[in-house]
């Protein structure tokens with residue numbers, strides 16, 4: 229008897245992308261530049277000097293890509309809207325041509341019975357707003373809510389699920405603490421305030437949506453279990469600090485209306501005394517939680533690592549992806565059941581899960597990617613196990629539909645179900661696309 233995790237009949241099977249990573253032509257039709265356009269065009273910031281100028285050419289090829297999604301049998305497609313296409317200056321004048329691109333994309337999806345899940349912010353802040361201080365400016369929550377309202381009014385009759393912000397942690401930490409993502413700042417005092425303003429922006433957008441929206445709205449968080457590399461007290465404490473730093477910093481204000489105590493220890497004098505009225509506002513009634521799951525942290529105490537004093541190390545002999553992330557499907561079950569036991573079992577979508585591997589060269593019009601096939605099967609099985617244990621999991625989105633611009637890694641790291649040929653942007657199905665098509669057709673039976 230197979231363990232056959234029969235997923236609920238209404239379970240959503242999707243794939244995900246983001247604007248700057250797949251669209252290309254970031255300045256077309258009156259669009260304003262984003263901080264990622266500026267960052268990628270700054271020498272030394274992105275591997276190989278890659279930029280999103282072409283990416284996958286999705287801006288012009290979107291109908292072809294929607295047809296690929298329909299061929300897979302996807303019930304939903306998660307994509308992000310480039311703020312600067314709609315509001316070239318980030319605020320004020322709406323660029324009708326920019327908005328029209330997303331109206332056409334949504335209509336193409338609906339023509340194929342594919343539900344759009346729209347991410348309002350996937351890291352590409354209009355450069356004009358960065359010049360006003362970006363997410364460090366307390367007005368950023370208002371800028372974001374005003375932008376969101378324009379999209380709600382234009383699309384809420386056709387969009388069933390909205391994600392406000394993709395991974396505030398990455399924006400705050402990689403963008404403002406470690407400086408490896410746009411805008412490339414390295415300042416702990418900035419990073420903690422940027423995180424707070426991102427959460428306030430999420431809350432303002434939820435409040436705006438509550439007044440006029442008819443469907444669901446949520447936020448997408450990168451969540452990652454942290455396990456001590458030994459059973460020493462020092463390593464256990466280090467894993468707890470890194471757990472607060474990556475998971476609790478977001479989950480606790482959103483679901484419990486407070487930041488973890490550990491944040492003040494981790495950030496010391498850089499951690500301000502945030503007004504409780506603002507933290508109360510962050511605990512907003514969102515409809516679902518998006519979980520972006522990739523791996524777990526294997527953690528050792530290391531005072532040299534700032535700000536947590538906790539090092540994420542490679543576990544000896546562990547299977548890893550091309551990103552160096554351990555393949556650890558059980559971590560997905562663990563995260564989903566922790567949301568059930570500690571955070572009120574909210575409705576959850578796995579808004580991203582996938583892997584980059586050194587794919588083999590195409591043969592006979594196809595790419596054999598056995599490790600990605602195994603990764604997806606194991607993680608979808610792990611999601612099914614969480615459902616069996618009572619998690620309120622509503623859907624699963626593979627990261628990613630297409631090989632695309634992997635931020636500071638450029639195009640060298642390929643996460644796609646479809647290979648994109650760098651020379652002509654042609655799409656080629658991988659074995660993982662066929663595998664996912666079969667999983668969808670069988671509702672995940674047998675995994």
Ligand SMILES: OC[C@@H]1[C@@H](O)[C@H](O)[C@@H](O)c2[nH]c(CCc3ccccc3)c[n+]21
Pocket residue numbers: 246249394395398450520522580627634635643
């Ligand atoms: O790295 C793969 C994907 C990105 O392409 C997505 O845009 C982003 O939402 C996303 N988040 C994560 C996990 C957090 C993370 C992001 C970037 C770099 C390292 C870790 C992995 N991914």
